[in-house]
Amino acid sequence: MRRLFFALSCLVGCSDEAPPAPPADIAFGERGSLVSPEGKGSFRFGAASAATQIEDQNENTDWWIFTAPEDQGGLGKGKAFVGDASKGYEKALEDVALLRELGLDSYRFSIEWARVEPARDMIDEAALDHYGAFIDALIAAGIEPVITLHHFANPIWVADPRDPECMMGVSDLNLCGLGHPQGGPEIVAEAAELAQLLAEHFGDRVDVWGTVNEPVNYLLAAYGVGTFPPGRTLILAEDTLLGGFVPVVRDYLRFHAAMYQAIRQYDTADADGDGRPADIGLTLNVGSFVPSRDNAVSSEPADVAARDRVVALYHHMFIETLRQGRFDSDLDGAADEDLPEVAGTIDWLGVQYYFRAGVTADPGLVPVLALTPCFGTFDFGSCVPPVNADFTKCVPSMRYEYYEPGVYEVLKDFAARWADLPLFVSESGIATEVGRRRAEHVVRSLEQIARARDEGVDVRGYFHWSLFDNFEWAEGFDPRFGLYHVDYATYARTATEGAHALSDIAHTRGISGTQRTDLGGTGPMTAEPAFVAGEHCSE
Numbered sequence: 073m074r075r076l077f078f079a080l081s082c083l084v085g086c087s088d089e090a091p092p093a094p095p096a097d098i099a100f101g102e103r104g105s106l107v108s109p110e111g112k113g114s115f116r117f118g119a120a121s122a123a124t125q126i127e128d129q130n131e132n133t134d135w136w137i138f139t140a141p142e143d144q145g146g147l148g149k150g151k152a153f154v155g156d157a158s159k160g161y162e163k164a165l166e167d168v169a170l171l172r173e174l175g176l177d178s179y180r181f182s183i184e185w186a187r188v189e190p191a192r193d194m195i196d197e198a199a200l201d202h203y204g205a206f207i208d209a210l211i212a213a214g215i216e217p218v219i220t221l222h223h224f225a226n227p228i229w230v231a232d233p234r235d236p237e238c239m240m241g242v243s244d245l246n247l248c249g250l251g252h253p254q255g256g257p258e259i260v261a262e263a264a265e266l267a268q269l270l271a272e273h274f275g276d277r278v279d280v281w282g283t284v285n286e287p288v289n290y291l292l293a294a295y296g297v298g299t300f301p302p303g304r305t306l307i308l309a310e311d312t313l314l315g316g317f318v319p320v321v322r323d324y325l326r327f328h329a330a331m332y333q334a335i336r337q338y339d340t341a342d343a344d345g346d347g348r349p350a351d352i353g354l355t356l357n358v359g360s361f362v363p364s365r366d367n368a369v370s371s372e373p374a375d376v377a378a379r380d381r382v383v384a385l386y387h388h389m390f391i392e393t394l395r396q397g398r399f400d401s402d403l404d405g406a407a408d409e410d411l412p413e414v415a416g417t418i419d420w421l422g423v424q425y426y427f428r429a430g431v432t433a434d435p436g437l438v439p440v441l442a443l444t445p446c447f448g449t450f451d452f453g454s455c456v457p458p459v460n461a462d463f464t465k466c467v468p469s470m471r472y473e474y475y476e477p478g479v480y481e482v483l484k485d486f487a488a489r490w491a492d493l494p495l496f497v498s499e500s501g502i503a504t505e506v507g508r509r510r511a512e513h514v515v516r517s518l519e520q521i522a523r524a525r526d527e528g529v530d531v532r533g534y535f536h537w538s539l540f541d542n543f544e545w546a547e548g549f550d551p552r553f554g555l556y557h558v559d560y561a562t563y564a565r566t567a568t569e570g571a572h573a574l575s576d577i578a579h580t581r582g583i584s585g586t587q588r589t590d591l592g593g594t595g596p597m598t599a600e601p602a603f604v605a606g607e608h609c610s611e
């Protein structure tokens with residue numbers, strides 16, 4: 073009958089090709105170790121968050137001071153005051169039920185340094201107890217904790233954003249931030265003490281540790297362009313780039329390595345029975361960078377070289393330094409300085425993929441690197457045509473293009489470059505108010521991860537960003553990344569269509585062909601009604 077219909081329809085002009093076969097089911101395999109060699113071929117489904125973005129009343133963080141209104145003693149920076157965020161501290165134990173409901177087996181979250189050590193060398197035991205109880209609740213629910221130690225926030229005493237230039241000098245109240253000749257090494261030593269404290273307290277229950285989150289993004293935002301505390305702007309001129317920003321990067325490499333060594337030394341308990349007490353890595357921001365010119369993909373050698381410069385700095389530099397113990401101190405793409413204290417301090421790498429961006433060899437925006445990227449609203453003819461144009465123009469999206477195939481490209485590159493480095497996708501998500509769009513993003517991202525796995529890349533997991541809506545740093549509360557929607561009047565959490573899609577996948581450990589037909593692929597996504605109506609759009 074179907075054949076007859078097909079034959080008849082061809083009479084009115086179609087070719088005699090068979091209709092495309094529906095996509096096949098994808099199976100991700102069993103839950104296994106994220107890092108150890110025995111876990112090869114296994115897969116984890118998780119969600120991720122960060123303390124400052126979800127926890128209420130984190131008043132000893134630099135973000136509190138940075139975003140609090142001036143009449144409350146703050147600096148009034150960013151789009152919103154972090155305040156109660158998503159009440160994730162008060163509701164921590166209740167929120168475990170959300171993870172269970174989704175059928176997730178892992179949760180990546182951070183411990184707020186400023187809560188644990190609100191003043192220098194003063195440890196808050198109640199905060200440690202809180203995190204201990206949370207870890208116990210996760211484990212009781214069959215969910216493995218993956219802990220980040222440093223996710224974009226500090227206690228105020230590490231780098232007080234009210235005195236970013238350190239006019240008052242270094243003291244226990246302000247170590248004056250990374251890169252400061254006296255304060256920098258003290259901060260590195262403090263990072264080691266923090267890691268020791270957490271390893272001693274939680275090492276019996278935790279095996280997978282992440283030291284720093286998105287080092288390149290963090291350093292650029294906090295010390296490069298000043299959109300994060302402490303608010304320094306060191307990359308805007310060549311002398312401060314090399315004389316100010318490079319020492320910041322060097323300190324952060326040491327900060328990571330000091331944490332790595334402390335956890336290695338003080339977490340000696342094998343919590344999950346895989347014979348390894350601690351697997352210590354970090355999570356890295358990545359993108360899909362495309363050579364561009366006149367708002368089109370370019371094959372000009374100069375644009376390709378400009379793209380390669382971005383990829384070398386954004387994707388490779390930090391990891392190569394940790395693997396080789398050699399640092400590129402003039403950012404020219406070649407390592408020129410020995411940094412033996414950081415060598416060999418990475419056991420796994422978390423990939424955090426969100427966007428696609430064009431890069432053109434016009435020195436306009438970043439003269440030091442002789443290039444101009446297309447990012448968010450910075451469209452200077454360097455963009456490539458997006459699949460969903462509304463994303464790049466309208467809030468509450470992040471105004472960059474979500475382009476799911478990019479995660480495949482990055483996984484392939486990393487597996488070829490660092491064959492021995494275990495990989496998992498430690499963040500992937502989308503800012504949207506349309507549940508179906510989030511569901512499409514989940515399915516499409518996992519399809520791209522499966523494609524990489526089919527081609528031999530041993531990627532062990534997918535952690536969706538984020539479990540529920542939260543404080544999106546300098547962007548405030550407009551972008552909604554949550555699998556669960558948060559009502560900021562009541563703090564109620566409600567599952568979005570994205571949560572239902574991920575839940576189906578996690579429970580069956582696979583994506584059905586039907587779900588792929590409905591939500592998968594690479595074409596345009598479901599439209600965002602507010603965008604169609606032209607609301608919140610820049611044109």
Ligand code: BGC
Pocket residue numbers: 122125285286289357424499537544553
């Ligand atoms: C960060 C998160 C952030 C997310 C979405 C990542 O850069 O690790 O803290 O909320 O992306 O922008």
